[in-house]
Amino acid sequence: MxxxxxxxxxxxxxxxxxxxxxxxxxxxxxxxxxxxxxxxxxxxxxxxxxxxxxxxxxxxxxxxxxxxxxxxxxxxxxxxxxxxxxxxxxxxxxxxxxxxxxxxxxxxxxxxxxxxxxxxxxxxxxxxxxxxxxxxxxxxxxxxxxxxxxxxxxxxxxxxxxxxxxxxxxxxxxxxxxxxxxxxxxxxxxxxxxxxxxxxxxxxxxxxxxxxxxxxxxxxxxxxxxxxxxxxxxxxxxxxxxxxxxxxxxxxxxxxxxxxxxxxxxxxxxxxxxxxxPPRTSVQLLGAFDQYVLGPGTGDSELLPAAHRARVSRAAGWISPILVVDGRIAGTWEISGDDLSVATFDGSLPPTRDLKAAAEHVAEAMGHNGFAVHVA
Structure with a gap:
């Protein structure tokens, strides 16, 4: 070394x-x-x-x-x-x-x-x-x-x-x-x-x-x-x-x-x-089983708060789609029809413009016309 x-x-x-x-x-x-x-x-x-x-x-x-x-x-x-x-x-x-x-x-x-x-x-x-x-x-x-x-x-x-x-x-x-x-x-x-x-x-x-x-x-x-x-x-x-x-x-x-x-x-x-x-604000939506979390592992509490690990690392080895804010995992998301629903860990609302841009990128990556974004 x-x-x-x-x-x-x-x-x-x-x-x-x-x-x-x-x-x-x-x-x-x-x-x-x-x-x-x-x-x-x-x-x-x-x-x-x-x-x-x-x-x-x-x-x-x-x-x-x-x-x-x-x-x-x-x-x-x-x-x-x-x-x-x-x-x-x-x-x-x-x-x-x-x-x-x-x-x-x-x-x-x-x-x-x-x-x-x-x-x-x-x-x-x-x-x-x-x-x-x-x-x-x-x-x-x-x-x-x-x-x-x-x-x-x-x-x-x-x-x-x-x-x-x-x-x-x-x-x-x-x-x-x-x-x-x-x-x-x-x-x-x-x-x-x-x-x-x-x-x-x-x-x-x-x-x-x-x-x-x-x-x-x-x-x-x-x-x-x-x-x-x-x-x-x-x-x-x-x-x-x-x-x-x-x-x-x-x-x-x-x-x-x-x-x-x-x-x-x-x-x-x-x-x-x-x-x-580090950027002032950074918001991304990454999909299920994404390497961003699998690389360091869901047990890294700096990346993923231990209290919320079960919401990302779920039964039968399923890894949820994740909301990433300033590099840390801050929630999960899912799609139902034309709706993209984001559930944050602490109830905080990411900047609307940034979240909308991330959702538009997901839609483009999936070949979808676009999603209505909802935050819980």
């Missing part, structure tokens, strides 16, 4: 810097792939939410712009951070999959009891799937039918067909499969080598770590090794290993003091962060 320099910043500066780095404000004429790359991926459990996350970061939103990039292989969709589906740039995908896979969560007794597959069976699947998917795209049923035709996998058919993909995730984390182009409502799978031109497989974790860590800090910093691992794997990796990866980055990282909290930023961004002047 870079020594001999003390960088002290406020949370207002941190949030203003993140809003810029994540293309939330100001928006620009930015390519879809550049947005996804900067964000280290966008969560794509709900495709419409991923598309909205990208559209809202463009000055001139283009609804549906994400899907063509996934279909062409410019981006890939696969199970990645925290076991959830993400749209990712190929280099970042290879890096994070390598790190997530290094945790070997499928070898833990609790995982085996829950999903009924031994490490040997997962290893056999990881060998078989690339052969089945070599040069082709298959639906889930077609892939599973091909696998269970082998007696060694026959009893795994039910878990392989599960919509949650629990038994397929370890295969994704080992680079054996990824999602293929959508066929209507049908999920498809293929091999990364078939989808991505020039795919080189997964790097060694020690080689992958600098790519993932610097990418993450470039969008969500300053952060600690523990926060990075919570984003990546829900803290499934060994703490000593993650700390070593940070330490080995040496002078590429600079320690930052944020109101007494110690964290790290990329050294190349330290001056920019220190010089940031």
């Amino acid at each position: 870079k020594e001999g320099r003390s960088v002290r910043v406020s949370w207002d500066q941190v949030f203003a810097w993140r809003l810029r780095r994540q293309f939330v404000t100001p928006c620009g004429e930015i390519d879809v792939t550049d947005i996804v790359e900067r964000m280290c991926g966008v969560q794509a459990q709900v495709t419409a939410a991923a598309d909205l996350a990208v559209a809202l970061r463009r000055r001139t939103p283009e609804p549906g712009a994400l899907l063509p990039e996934l279909a062409s292989g410019t981006l890939m969709k696969t199970w990645a951070m925290r076991g959830t589906l993400h749209a990712l740039a190929p280099e970042m995908a290879a890096a994070v999959l390598s790190l997530i896979g290094s945790a070997r969560t499928w070898e833990k007794p609790a995982w085996q009891r829950t999903f009924g597959a031994s490490p040997a069976q997962v290893a056999a699947l990881a060998d078989a799937v690339p052969q089945v998917l070599d040069g082709i795209v298959l639906s889930r049923d077609e892939l599973v039918d091909a696998l269970v035709a082998d007696p060694a996998f026959h009893r795994l058919g039910e878990e392989l067909r599960s919509g949650w993909g629990a038994l397929l995730k370890p295969l994704a984390w080992q680079g054996a499969l990824c999602h293929g182009p959508a066929q209507g409502n049908r999920v498809t799978f293929t091999s990364p080598a078939h989808l991505i031109r020039g795919w080189r497989g997964l790097p060694d974790p020690d080689a992958a770590a600098p790519v993932a860590i610097t990418g993450y800090l470039g969008a969500y910093g300053p952060a600690t090794p523990e926060i990075f691992d919570a984003w990546l794997s829900r803290n499934s990796l060994k703490k000593t290993t993650v700390r070593r990866w940070f330490s080995e980055l040496g002078d590429a990282l600079t320690e930052v003091d944020i109101a007494g909290r110690r964290a790290y930023i990329l050294t190349e961004h330290a001056d920019e962060l220190e010089a940031v002047q």
Whole structure:
């Protein structure tokens, strides 16, 4: 880590810097792939939410712009951070999959009891799937039918067909499969080598770590090794290993003091962060599962007041659309017909002009004519 320099910043500066780095404000004429790359991926459990996350970061939103990039292989969709589906740039995908896979969560007794597959069976699947998917795209049923035709996998058919993909995730984390182009409502799978031109497989974790860590800090910093691992794997990796990866980055990282909290930023961004002047007023509406909250995590009480966390992080893993005021999450919103309703945490009313502009941007990003805005 870079020594001999003390960088002290406020949370207002941190949030203003993140809003810029994540293309939330100001928006620009930015390519879809550049947005996804900067964000280290966008969560794509709900495709419409991923598309909205990208559209809202463009000055001139283009609804549906994400899907063509996934279909062409410019981006890939696969199970990645925290076991959830993400749209990712190929280099970042290879890096994070390598790190997530290094945790070997499928070898833990609790995982085996829950999903009924031994490490040997997962290893056999990881060998078989690339052969089945070599040069082709298959639906889930077609892939599973091909696998269970082998007696060694026959009893795994039910878990392989599960919509949650629990038994397929370890295969994704080992680079054996990824999602293929959508066929209507049908999920498809293929091999990364078939989808991505020039795919080189997964790097060694020690080689992958600098790519993932610097990418993450470039969008969500300053952060600690523990926060990075919570984003990546829900803290499934060994703490000593993650700390070593940070330490080995040496002078590429600079320690930052944020109101007494110690964290790290990329050294190349330290001056920019220190010089940031927070805007007088900043109001944004971001969609469900947005990376602005998922990057640092809903447990960050500076970003999201702990008393209101349950209103954002809801049952079954649902992350609500959020109102962001001056970089902090200040409420949630929802759409019903032509109405966009905002519920603030403390009852305060954001500037009407700014809120209306944010709602107009949402409407444009969704291909809607416009919403009537209501605030509770």
